Each structure stands twice: as structure tokens, then as C-alpha cells.
Amino acid sequence: MKTMKRVMLAVVITLMAFAAKGQTNTSAEDSIRAADAAWEKTYEAKDLEKAVAFCDEQGSLLWPNSPVATGRNAITKLTASAFAIPDFRLTWHPDKVGVARSGDLGYTSGSYTWSFKDASGKPVSDKGKYLTVWKKQADGSWKVLFDMFNTDMPQ
Amino acid sequence: MKTMKRVMLAVVITLMAFAAKGQTNTSAEDSIRAADAAWEKTYEAKDLEKAVAFCDEQGSLLWPNSPVATGRNAITKLTASAFAIPDFRLTWHPDKVGVARSGDLGYTSGSYTWSFKDASGKPVSDKGKYLTVWKKQADGSWKVLFDMFNTDMPQ
Numbered sequence: 232m233k234t235m236k237r238v239m240l241a242v243v244i245t246l247m248a249f250a251a252k253g254q255t256n257t258s259a260e261d262s263i264r265a266a267d268a269a270w271e272k273t274y275e276a277k278d279l280e281k282a283v284a285f286c287d288e289q290g291s292l293l294w295p296n297s298p299v300a301t302g303r304n305a306i307t308k309l310t311a312s313a314f315a316i317p318d319f320r321l322t323w324h325p326d327k328v329g330v331a332r333s334g335d336l337g338y339t340s341g342s343y344t345w346s347f348k349d350a351s352g353k354p355v356s357d358k359g360k361y362l363t364v365w366k367k368q369a370d371g372s373w374k375v376l377f378d379m380f381n382t383d384m385p386q
Numbered sequence: 387m388k389t390m391k392r393v394m395l396a397v398v399i400t401l402m403a404f405a406a407k408g409q410t411n412t413s414a415e416d417s418i419r420a421a422d423a424a425w426e427k428t429y430e431a432k433d434l435e436k437a438v439a440f441c442d443e444q445g446s447l448l449w450p451n452s453p454v455a456t457g458r459n460a461i462t463k464l465t466a467s468a469f470a471i472p473d474f475r476l477t478w479h480p481d482k483v484g485v486a487r488s489g490d491l492g493y494t495s496g497s498y499t500w501s502f503k504d505a506s507g508k509p510v511s512d513k514g515k516y517l518t519v520w521k522k523q524a525d526g527s528w529k530v531l532f533d534m535f536n537t538d539m540p541q
Contacts, residue, residue, distance in 0.1 A: 234390065235389060235390040235393065238390060238393045238394060239393060291482075291495070293495070293515050293516075293517055293534075293536065294536070295450070295514075295536040295537060295541075296536075296537060296538070296539060296540050296541045297538065298515075298538050299515050299538075327446075329491070329531075330491075331486030331487070331488045331490050331491035332486070332488035332490050332491075333486045333487035333488030333489075333490075334488075335486050335487050335488075336484070336485075336486035336491055336492075336493075337491075338491075338519055338531075338532065340446070340448070340532060359450075360448045360453075360454050360534075361448075362448055362517055362519070362532050362534045364493055364517070364519065376484075376493075377493065377495060377517050379448075379515075379517045379534050379536065380536070381448065381449070381450040381451075381534065381535070381536040382450060382451060383451070383452065383453050383454075384451060385451050386451045
């Protein structure tokens with residue numbers, strides 16, 4: 232009977248662990264939302280190193296008017312070219328955050344505003360939407376697997 | 387002892403079920419890839435009803451030069467407006483397909499080519515990249531939660 236009690240206990244603990252896993256999605260969503268907000272801060276600060284560090288080693292930036300930038304080097308180059316634009320200012324905010332039941336893959340999506348000065352020094356502003364796919368890392372942090380945006384403005 | 391054996395059997399079956407779930411990711415990826423290809427066929431055929439049916443009830447099209455279209459009505463309207471463009475032809479192909487361990491959320495990403503005739507009848511063509519987030523439905527099918535694309539061409 233002692234062994235059976237132990238087995239029963241193991242079953243109960245296993246089931247509780249799986250039940251708890253199901254309930255961690257809210258906190259996983261909070262973690263992704265926090266990563267999204269922290270990444271946005273690195274853009275406000277134009278902190279290239281920290282901005283790039285938010286991307287997965289195999290991450291891709293799918294930005295308009297540019298081929299896909301995959302991996303640390305390409306992401307650094309593309310991000311640096313954005314930060315180098317005169318008076319570049321990009322802010323964004325997620326409207327939707329979601330995560331898989333297994334808590335290893337999630338997304339944020341929302342709106343951005345972007346302003347800068349063009350080659351002639353004229354201020355330009357743009358607003359649109361974005362979609363970011365986040366992948367949980369071995370250390371528990373969330374990093375960008377894909378990031379994409381485009382304008383809402385008519386052509 | 388009979389009860390204990392039954393409990394042990396239940397534990398083994400539970401563990402086997404979870405192990406099997408972990409191994410279904412390759413076939414889940416195949417299912418997402420197949421959904422992506424089938425959705426693309428509805429665009430080649432300009433079959434509005436079938437194209438829209440690939441989208442989740444709460445799905446969003448995040449297309450350039452247009453606000454986000456969320457839900458069946460908005461998706462139908464935006465898709466219909468694309469299909470109505472003279473000589474509209476859109477094809478795409480995924481380069482990357484991934485799925486969460488839990489098999490309920492996945493993505494496809496790749497390249498598209500698009501051609502049409504503008505208001506003056508001049509042929510226009512564009513190529514770029516896309517990112518689609520897929521959500522598994524209660525019936526086991528995969529539907530589009532987010533679909534986004536933008537051009538590779540310089541501004």
C-alpha cells in the first residue's frame with residue numbers, strides 16, 4: 232500500500248504540474264509583453280547592441296523596402312542603418328499578445344509610429360502595424376524570431 | 387496490487403502520450419506547410435470564399451497601405467478588393483515553417499511575387515516577403531491568425 236500511495240502521489244503531482252503549465256500562459260504572455268516593451272525602449276534609446284540582443288541567433292527582420300535580414304550580422308547592419316537616419320524616432324505598442332500552450336512560441340502585434348528627416352531635411356512621419364514572433368530561449372528569455380511591419384498609409 | 391498495476395499503466399500511458407505529442411511537430415509542420423500551399427491555391431484561383439475560409443474567425447490581414455482587417459467581414463472585403471485589381475496575380479512560397487511544441491501555434495515565412503495592371507493599364511510587378519501566423523482549430527485544421535507582407539523593392 233505504501234508503494235501504491237507513492238505512485239498515486241506521483242500521478243497527482245504530474246497532473247498538477249501539467250495543470251500549472253496550462254495556467255502559465257498568462258504569465259508567459261506577460262513575459263512576451265514585457266520583452267516587447269523592453270525592446271521598444273532600446274529603439275527609443277537607439278541602443279544598437281541592446282536592440283540586436285533582443286533577436287534570436289536565427290532571427291529575421293522583415294522590413295519594407297529591404298531584403299530579409301537573418302542572423303546577428305545582418306540584423307545589426309539593418310538596425311544600424313535605421314538608427315543612422317536623421318531624427319529617426321520609432322515607437323510601437325502591442326494590441327495583441329499570444330502564446331502557444333507549450334509556452335515556447337508567441338507573438339505580439341500592434342501599431343507603430345515612425346518619424347525622421349528625409350534627404351532634403353523634410354520631416355516625414357509614418358504609421359502602421361507590426362507583427363513579431365517570439366521564441367523562448369534556453370535561459371527562459373524571449374527573443375525575436377521574426378519582426379515585420381508595414382504602413383497603413385495609402386500609396 | 388491489481389489497483390497499483392492499473393495506476394502504473396495509467397502513468398505509462400500518460401507519459402507515452404506526452405512523448406508522442408512531442409514527436410508530432412514534424413507532421414504539424416507538414417500540416418502548416420500544406421495549409422499554406424492550399425491557401426495560396428485559392429489566391430491563384432481568386433476563389434474569395436475559400437480564401438477567406440482559411441482565416442481564423444479572429445484572424446487579421448496586416449497588408450500594406452491599408453489598416454488592419456480583423457474578422458470575417460473585414461477580411462472578405464480586403465481580399466475581394468485585391469482580387470478585383472485588373473490582372474491581379476499573387477503567388478508565394480514558404481522558406482521557413484515552424485510550430486510550437488504544443489502544436490497549437492505555428493508560422494510560415496517566405497517570398498511572394500505579385501503583378502497587376504495599374505489604373506492606366508500599365509503592368510506592375512512587385513516582390514517581397516511574408517509572415518503568416520497559424521492557429522490550430524478545434525477540428526484540427528490550421529487557420530490564419532495573422533498574415534502580413536511587404537515589398538523588398540527600394541522606395
